[in-house]
Amino acid sequence: MGSINWFHYAAPQRFYPLAGKLVPWFGALAVVLTAIGLYIGLWVAPTDAQQGEAYRIIFVHVPTAWMSMVVYLAMATWAAIGLVFNSRLSSMMATALAPTGALMTFLALWTGALWGKPTWGAWWVWDARLTSELVLLFLYIGFMALHSAIDDTRRADRAAGLLAIVGVVNLPIIYFSVQWWNTLHQGASVSITKAPSMATPMLMGMLVMALASWMYCIAVALARVRLIMLERERHAPWARQALGSLT
Amino acid sequence: MSNLNELLAMGGYGLYVWGSIGMCAAVVVAELMVIRLRRRLLVQEAFDERTTEEPVA
Numbered sequence: 001m002g003s004i005n006w007f008h009y010a011a012p013q014r015f016y017p018l019a020g021k022l023v024p025w026f027g028a029l030a031v032v033l034t035a036i037g038l039y040i041g042l043w044v045a046p047t048d049a050q051q052g053e054a055y056r057i058i059f060v061h062v063p064t065a066w067m068s069m070v071v072y073l074a075m076a077t078w079a080a081i082g083l084v085f086n087s088r089l090s091s092m093m094a095t096a097l098a099p100t101g102a103l104m105t106f107l108a109l110w111t112g113a114l115w116g117k118p119t120w121g122a123w124w125v126w127d128a129r130l131t132s133e134l135v136l137l138f139l140y141i142g143f144m145a146l147h148s149a150i151d152d153t154r155r156a157d158r159a160a161g162l163l164a165i166v167g168v169v170n171l172p173i174i175y176f177s178v179q180w181w182n183t184l185h186q187g188a189s190v191s192i193t194k195a196p197s198m199a200t201p202m203l204m205g206m207l208v209m210a211l212a213s214w215m216y217c218i219a220v221a222l223a224r225v226r227l228i229m230l231e232r233e234r235h236a237p238w239a240r241q242a243l244g245s246l247t
Numbered sequence: 248m249s250n251l252n253e254l255l256a257m258g259g260y261g262l263y264v265w266g267s268i269g270m271c272a273a274v275v276v277a278e279l280m281v282i283r284l285r286r287r288l289l290v291q292e293a294f295d296e297r298t299t300e301e302p303v304a
Contacts, residue, residue: 056264061267
């Protein structure tokens with residue numbers, strides 16, 4: 001692994017074919033893992049003693065909520081690399097991740113509401129965890145809106161990139177909200193520091209679904225970044241050639 | 248979970264559980280369709296540009 005020259009792939013014309021080869025693999029992994037994860041989550045995992053079958057929402061809620069934060073962190077990191085090294089591809093990666101991150105955030109909120117209604121008796125409460133997750137959705141929307149509001153693409157990359165970096169402050173707020181404040185949202189059942197407080201098949205189903213979400217997000221972001229590369233560089237010889245082969 | 252009816256009913260929480268999974272599925276399908284549409288539009292635009300360029304050359 002150490003011998004790969006990563007800078008070689010920093011040029012869009014070289015990354016484009018590489019990403020094209022990776023998309024089907026990540027896509028296939030996402031499909032297989034989702035099938036396994038849903039099988040474990042909906043079939044194998046036992047009914048929860050307190051929450052009944054409603055708890056099964058966690059098999060989609062937890063992975064999408066995790067990805068909403070992971071994708072944001074990835075987006076901000078690419079944006080920062082793009083700003084520091086003035087590299088086009090990094091900024092394109094940040095732009096490609098934003099819609100997927102926004103959708104993951106929306107799904108985390110949606111599935112959370114559907115879990116909250118039967119469990120808490122409310123679709124929504126202005127609790128710290130829920131509110132900071134909603135702010136995350138607005139950050140994604142703000143990033144995309146700011147980017148598309150500026151005509152000069154590189155200026156748009158810099159402005160939106162800066163917004164993404166500043167917004168990172170929201171991530172620890174989301175993550176630690178259940179510890180810092182007295183929230184209705186339950187604390188983490190799975191964390192890095194302590195053993196998970198749930199039955200093994202439940203945990204397995206959740207982890208497999210989380211892995212599936214990772215694969216999905218990578219596949220979709222790579223597919224989207226290929227499009228962004230073609231859109232931005234359509235007049236470059238390599239892009240013209242690639243576009244020609246698609247017709 | 249022993250049979251399909253039980254799986255669909257989800258112990259009375261069917262609407263909530265399937266509403267969650269269904270929305271996830273819908274979002275995934277929509278995202279993939281939007282990417283596909285965007286690619287088709289780009290290819291079409293590039294094709295139009297090229298065909299209008301040709302008479303000049």
